Amino acid sequence: MARGSELGTAxxxxxRVAAADEAVSLEELQLAARNHGLPLETLxxxxxxxxxxxxxxxxxxxxxxxxxxxxxxxxHTERTLTLDLATLRSMPRRTVRVTLECAxxxxxxxxxxxxxxxxxxxxxGTADWTGTPLAEVLDQAGIRGGAVDVAFTGADHGIxxxxxxxxxxxxxLAEVLGPDVLLVDEMNGRPLPPQHGAPLRxxxxxxxxxxxxxxxxxxxxxxxxxxxxxxxxxxxxxxGVEEAGxxxxxxxxxxxxxxxxxxxxxxxxxxxxxxxxQLQGRAWSGWAPIAGVEVSTDxxxxxxxxxxxxxxGRWSWRGWTFAWDATTPGERELCCRAIDESGRAQPIDQPWxxxxxxxxxxxxxxxxxx
Ligand SMILES: Nc1nc2c(c(=O)[nH]1)N[C@H]1C(S)=C(S)[C@@H](COP(=O)(O)O)O[C@H]1N2
Ligand SMILES: [Mo]
Numbered sequence: 103m104a105r106g107s108e109l110g111t112a113x114x115x116x117x118r119v120a121a122a123d124e125a126v127s128l129e130e131l132q133l134a135a136r137n138h139g140l141p142l143e144t145l146x147x148x149x150x151x152x153x154x155x156x157x158x159x160x161x162x163x164x165x166x167x168x169x170x171x172x173x174x175x176x177x178h179t180e181r182t183l184t185l186d187l188a189t190l191r192s193m194p195r196r197t198v199r200v201t202l203e204c205a206x207x208x209x210x211x212x213x214x215x216x217x218x219x220x221x222x223x224x225x226x227g228t229a230d231w232t233g234t235p236l237a238e239v240l241d242q243a244g245i246r247g248g249a250v251d252v253a254f255t256g257a258d259h260g261i262x263x264x265x266x267x268x269x270x271x272x273x274x275l276a277e278v279l280g281p282d283v284l285l286v287d288e289m290n291g292r293p294l295p296p297q298h299g300a301p302l303r304x305x306x307x308x309x310x311x312x313x314x315x316x317x318x319x320x321x322x323x324x325x326x327x328x329x330x331x332x333x334x335x336x337x338x339x340x341x342g343v344e345e346a347g348x349x350x351x352x353x354x355x356x357x358x359x360x361x362x363x364x365x366x367x368x369x370x371x372x373x374x375x376x377x378x379x380q381l382q383g384r385a386w387s388g389w390a391p392i393a394g395v396e397v398s399t400d401x402x403x404x405x406x407x408x409x410x411x412x413x414x415g416r417w418s419w420r421g422w423t424f425a426w427d428a429t430t431p432g433e434r435e436l437c438c439r440a441i442d443e444s445g446r447a448q449p450i451d452q453p454w455x456x457x458x459x460x461x462x463x464x465x466x467x468x469x470x471x472x
Pocket of ligand 2 (some may be wrong): 158
């Protein structure tokens with residue numbers, strides 16, 4: 103692996119936290135323009151229309167010649183497999199509705215701000231993903247005794263904080279054998295589009311987005327822990343530069359609301375008429391099913407229960423509604439928060455860490471009642 107230092111100062115150095123008065127930079131804007139979020143009003147759809155699903159790509163969308171593309175499966179296995187798409191598609195298939203969320207969602211609101219892709223709250227989307235259970239493929243390869251982790255490598259290549267790499271993530275063997283862990287080649291009943299990992303991506307429901315390796319080209323069973331960059335350096339819950347920290351894993355609970363009324367173009371502040379409004383939104387957690395959603399419509403954060411809609415499978419977000427009587431004109435702040443059946447909830451104060459990971463602070467929506 104080449105070190106970025108050989109490439110001069112034009113490539114990124116260590117991760118950075120913005121100074122107290124440092125505005126979002128053109129570099130952050132450059133990332134934000136490539137990696138778009140979900141327009142919050144489209145939380146109205148049970149399944150996010152494909153082009154509206156959030157996107158996060160560290161490097162470039164790679165050029166892949168689909169006819170000659172192959173997936174190799176090997177390492178600590180009885181045999182090495184080389185599979186084309188037709189072979190994968192001839193294996194048993196499942197469709198699972200899954201809500202994906204980027205681990206950095208919410209990062210741009212943290213103080214001080216971790217300098218990276220500057221998400222507010224919109225790095226989320228839900229799709230019907232279709233593919234072959236990974237366990238079937240690993241079974242064909244034959245996992246040898248003493249296997250510990252499985253590494254998943256994409257076809258995309260870049261430099262990150264000075265380290266040149268193919269995007270790769272590792273997971274423990276126990277974690278990847280579940281029936282809903284899939285190698286998917288279809289999204290919402292159509293072939294995966296290039297930006298979402300065509301021709302094949304890994305899908306591990308309940309885990310944050312970094313686990314869902316796109317443009318998958320290699321699966322390697324390891325007899326030791328995977329120590330690649332995206333596990334060992336990135337995606338850690340750290341407060342100081344020198345800390346190793348805990349790894350980022352499953353999605354913390356979050357509720358979001360469709361912003362009510364209509365927006366002001368620049369500020370996005372909402373305008374609503376006085377009267378009764380049906381607030382609606384979605385809530386999800388990768389740890390356990392959603393147990394409840396609460397809404398506050400005053401600045402004192404007095405929480406009232408929202409009504410949950412029908413559950414749409416373990417890995418999909420759940421709809422909720424709340425009747426809000428907007429009686430007196432003036433400025434309001436609407437907030438919502440989710441709690442899951444494991445007791446995990448959303449904090450009111452920011453859960454700060456250096457990379458801005460897994461921070462699920464409550465959403466606040468500014469509204470003017472007229
Ligand atoms: N090969 C590869 N896979 C990847 C990434 C990447 O940069 N390269 N980004 C990851 C991250 S950080 C996220 S949040 C999800 C985003 O998936 P989406 O773009 O399909 O929404 O893909 C993950 N898989
Ligand atoms: Mo992400």
